[in-house]
Amino acid sequence: MSMSNASGKELAEFLYPVSPKEFLSEYWEKKPLYVRGTPTKFARLFDRERFDRAILRVGFDKRKPGPFSLRALWRNRHDLQAGIEIEPTQVREALASRTTVCVNDITAGDAALAEFAAHIKRQMNLATPVRFNCYLSPDGEGLDTHYDARHATIIQISGSKRWLYSRLPATNYPLANALVQKDGQIRHGEHNNRRQKLDVPTPDESQFEEVLLEPGDLLYLPPGTWHNAKASGESLALNMAFETIGMLQVLFPELERMLSEKLEWRAILPATPLEQTRPGEVPLEVEQFITARLGELRDMLGKLSSRGVELERIWRRAVTSSPYVSLDGQAPTSPLKPEDVLVRTEPYPLPYVRRPGPDGTQFVYVYGCNTEVLLPGDALSLVRGIAARQRFTVAEVEQWGDISLKQGIEVLDILLTRGLLRREGEQVTAPVVGPTPADHV
Ligand SMILES: [Fe+2]
Numbered sequence: 001m002s003m004s005n006a007s008g009k010e011l012a013e014f015l016y017p018v019s020p021k022e023f024l025s026e027y028w029e030k031k032p033l034y035v036r037g038t039p040t041k042f043a044r045l046f047d048r049e050r051f052d053r054a055i056l057r058v059g060f061d062k063r064k065p066g067p068f069s070l071r072a073l074w075r076n077r078h079d080l081q082a083g084i085e086i087e088p089t090q091v092r093e094a095l096a097s098r099t100t101v102c103v104n105d106i107t108a109g110d111a112a113l114a115e116f117a118a119h120i121k122r123q124m125n126l127a128t129p130v131r132f133n134c135y136l137s138p139d140g141e142g143l144d145t146h147y148d149a150r151h152a153t154i155i156q157i158s159g160s161k162r163w164l165y166s167r168l169p170a171t172n173y174p175l176a177n178a179l180v181q182k183d184g185q186i187r188h189g190e191h192n193n194r195r196q197k198l199d200v201p202t203p204d205e206s207q208f209e210e211v212l213l214e215p216g217d218l219l220y221l222p223p224g225t226w227h228n229a230k231a232s233g234e235s236l237a238l239n240m241a242f243e244t245i246g247m248l249q250v251l252f253p254e255l256e257r258m259l260s261e262k263l264e265w266r267a268i269l270p271a272t273p274l275e276q277t278r279p280g281e282v283p284l285e286v287e288q289f290i291t292a293r294l295g296e297l298r299d300m301l302g303k304l305s306s307r308g309v310e311l312e313r314i315w316r317r318a319v320t321s322s323p324y325v326s327l328d329g330q331a332p333t334s335p336l337k338p339e340d341v342l343v344r345t346e347p348y349p350l351p352y353v354r355r356p357g358p359d360g361t362q363f364v365y366v367y368g369c370n371t372e373v374l375l376p377g378d379a380l381s382l383v384r385g386i387a388a389r390q391r392f393t394v395a396e397v398e399q400w401g402d403i404s405l406k407q408g409i410e411v412l413d414i415l416l417t418r419g420l421l422r423r424e425g426e427q428v429t430a431p432v433v434g435p436t437p438a439d440h441v
Pocket residue numbers: 143146147148152227
């Protein structure tokens with residue numbers, strides 16, 4: 001799927017009349033937001049037909065991507081809601097037997113939704129994956145009071161659903177979901193096989209806000225916000241869910257990369273003979289080994305900086321990557337001529353950074369959807385020129401700085417091939433993109 005068929009205003013339209021700026025400063029991570037819409041607001045975004053097609057496309061695929069699951073939610077003998085994996089052909093039966101059907105990451109089967117999610121992410125500079133989960137509920141069915149560890153943005157596609165939710169999160173960024181049991185006790189979910197010990201009081205549900213979500217309506221709930229929901233008539237809703245990839249997960253792969261270059265960090269800690277080990281003491285070699293490694297770690301952390309190229313690249317890659325979408329680049333079909341008009345593919349300011357490499361040579365990194373292009377440092381004037389315009393002729397690049405037309409064309413060829421630029425009037429050809437999600441941090 002291409003990233004080029006966008007206005008760049010998807011987030012503003014999605015939240016309208018609340019502006020992205022107001023959303024991020026007043027509501028994001030802080031408190032719920034309910035936006036009353038119009039029946040046509042999300043009409044082009046999704047519908048029941050697209051739901052059926054999406055689950056057929058991925059639901060039978062044995063190589064389906066990890067985040068995809070199609071489940072029926074039912075009550076087990078402890079009266080707790082549990083999900084069982086079903087086949088696409090069992091959806092009708094599940095609805096008839098009064099269970100909610102839940103599809104996690106339906107963007108795996110719907111390219112337009114995947115592209116929409118990618119644009120929302122870009123327009124928030126969000127360094128974490130954004131996906132759509134989908135809920136199809138029969139009349140009267142829904143979810144008991146719980147909170148999720150993730151941000152949720154529910155948008156009503158068809159039918160309607162009554163939502164009750166706490167005015168503020170009960171806790172910020174919990175590690176796991178939690179559920180209010182029938183006896184009023186709170187049951188915390190597990191995170192990394194460990195149950196989180198959190199002292200969260202049982203919510204007073206009489207204080208909950210109540211809204212009936214109808215087609216076009218949106219409800220944002222920060223992580224840790226209590227809520228329950230019940231369909232009124234058959235309800236189809238999407239939940240735009242934001243993964244929670246925090247600083248720890250951003251930094252950890254980079255620390256791992258740097259440290260595993262060193263033998264001592266790959267090696268096992270020293271083995272020592274048991275008979276020489278005094279009870280109550282750590283063998284001297286082990287102690288010295290740990291002390292030395294901690295010294296190296298302190299040194300290394302002392303050199304890391306938010307202005308350092310590796311961390312900036314990690315952040316830029318994280319905010320410009322999304323699963324199931326990519327830039328559709330292609331090598332120029334004929335050599336570029338001075339009079340050719342080129343246009344930038346994405347409706348965003350061109351993200352780029354110039355940094356010295358380990359030997360002091362300058363490099364320029366340029367970003368687009370799932371793309372990081374490394375250019376020689378003398379391409380900077382050209383990259384700045386491109387960043388300042390959406391459209392230009394090849395001949396112009398000579399006037400932007402110290403680069404010759406010949407060198408300029410070499411760089412433009414690369415940017416065309418990688419999809420960041422295209423020739424005006426030339427159709428973007430969509431290569432077949434398999435259901436393999438792109439890597440993210
Ligand atoms: Fe939830």
